[in-house]
Amino acid sequence: MKKEPEQDRRTLLQARDDFVTQWGTIGTAWGINRTMAQVHALLITTAHLMSTDEIMEDLKISRGNAHKNLRDLVSWGLIRSVxxxxxxKEYFEAEKNVWKMFCIIIRERRRRELRPAMGALQECAARTKGLKGPEAAxxxxxxxxxxxxxELADNVITKISRSEQSKMVPWALRFLK
Amino acid sequence: MKKEPEQDRRTLLQARDDFVTQWGTIGTAWGINRTMAQVHALLITTAHLMSTDEIMEDLKISRGNAHKNLRDLVSWGLIRSVxxxxxxKEYFEAEKNVWKMFCIIIRERRRRELRPAMGALQECAARTKGLKGPEAAxxxxxxxxxxxxxELADNVITKISRSEQSKMVPWALRFLK
DNA sequence: ATCTACTTTCAGTATTTTCTGAAAGTATGG
DNA sequence: CCATACTTTCAGAAAATACTGAAAGTAGAT
Incomplete structure (x- = not known):
């Protein structure tokens, strides 16, 4: 039979499509642009290097959109161009190791969002330090x-994102006991 | 002098306003509606119970908007109505304990976002389990x-969100050493 | 049963975010 | 230098999201 591998290929393509869509939705819930998440999903589940044109074609998106999101992913460090x-032509490839992906994401979110928020909070605390009255206190x-x-969370994230998977995973398992 | 407490009051109100704005921005980065984050910020930094009307006035928002975001915050468990x-009239009050707030947030995000994502992923894995070929594998x-x-992250979050602050904070400090 | 003091809903509108596609920019090879 | 093969930009369009305000709904008090 020549039918089965053909069938399998279709199932695989369908599954990848579903995964791309799903990852897009997840990204959205976490404040990440849907297309960026989809491009990322595509690249972590594709064995070969992909060009901008191939990504445009696969996701049915414009050049401008593909370009922007590829640049953003590069700036996050989640993919690299080859x-x-x-x-x-430029080709793209994703960091596929899940632990490394995780570390990149928490490190970048710390840098882009947590640190500025902490700065603002500290300033706010400093400004109201000496004020009189129970409300102010x-x-x-x-x-x-x-x-x-x-600040505590920040330190924990920093430490985790610098750790090896081989140390952290067993550690997490012990923690769960 | 009667000037100083007056001055202090203004500084306080200004600082609270800034905090509300800032918290709104942070919320946005994490996929949370700006107004919801602002209402939350307002409630965690206000000593007294607040009514819908007071919140509308304070944030200059419509009744419908205030209503919706208050309901959402209640459904998250971040505020309760009294x-x-x-x-x-209904009044609102926030959970002010930071550790509890944190636990509520991670527990809810797990329930609303992580679990559904895990379900979809598992289905995706199951569907491609038996396929032939290196690509599929x-x-x-x-x-x-x-x-x-x-799944590991899910378990860790569950365990953390059920722990007492008095256990987790020292634990985190030890981890950082 | 009606009034009053609220809460809830939702159609239409406004705002923000994202996307498109074409034009402009850049680098390489001949 | 020019042609080619790309990448980058960006103004306007589309889509997604959030907001308003007025009308409808609800429940306690009289």
Whole structure:
């Protein structure tokens, strides 16, 4: 029978499509642009290097859109561009190791979102430090509590994102016991 | 001098406003509606119970908008409504303890976003389990890796969100050493 | 049963975000 | 230099999301 591998190929393509869509939705819930998440999904589940044109075709998106999201993914460090010898065209390849992906994401979100938020909070705490009255004291304490918590979280994230998977996973398993 | 407390009050109000704005921006980055984050910010930094009308006034938003976001916050468990004896009006109050807030947020995000994503991924893995060919095998492995990682993360989140602050914070500090 | 003091809904509108496609820019090879 | 093979930009269009305000709904008090 020559039917079965053909059938399998279709199932695979369909599954990849579903995964791309799903990953897009997940991304959206976390404040990430849908297309960026889809391009990422496509690249982590594709064995070969992909060009901008191939990605445009696969996701049915415009050049401008593909370009922007590829650049964003590169700037996150989630994919890298590769230039094949003798060719002008750029190809892209994703970091596929799940632990590394995770570390990149938490490290970048820390840098882009957590740090600025902490800065603003600290400034807010500093400004209300010396104010008189119970309202002011309560406000200041609440901001300080938040700020302290974020600082702890920040340190934990930094440490985790620098750790090896081979250390952290067993560690997590022990924690779950 | 009667000037200083007056000055202080203004500084406090200004700081609270800034905090509300800032928290709104942070929320946005994490896929949370700006107004919802602002209402939350307002409620965690206000000592007294607040009515819908007071919130509308404070944030300059419509009744419908205030209503919706208050309901959403209640459904997240981040605020609760209180009815004062002899009054018909509803008032709102936030959970102010930072650790509890954190636990609520991670527990809800797990329930609303992580679990559905895991379901979809597992289905995707199951569907491509038996397919022949190296492409299919690679795809299946990648999905499986992701799925396994999310499962571990899911378990860790569950455990953390059920822990006491008094256990987790010292634990985190030890981890950082 | 009606009034009053609220809460809830939702159609239409406004705002923000994302996307398109064509034009402009850039680098390489001949 | 010019042609080619790309990449980059960006103004306008489309889509997604959030907001308004008025009308409808609800429940306690009289």
């Amino acid at each position: 230039v094949r010898k003798g060719e002008r 309560a406000f200041n304490k609440q901001i300080k509590d938040l700020s302290d918590f974020l | 009815v004062r004896k002899g009054e018909r 690679a795809f299946n492995k990648q999905i499986k890796d992701l799925s396994d990682f999310l």
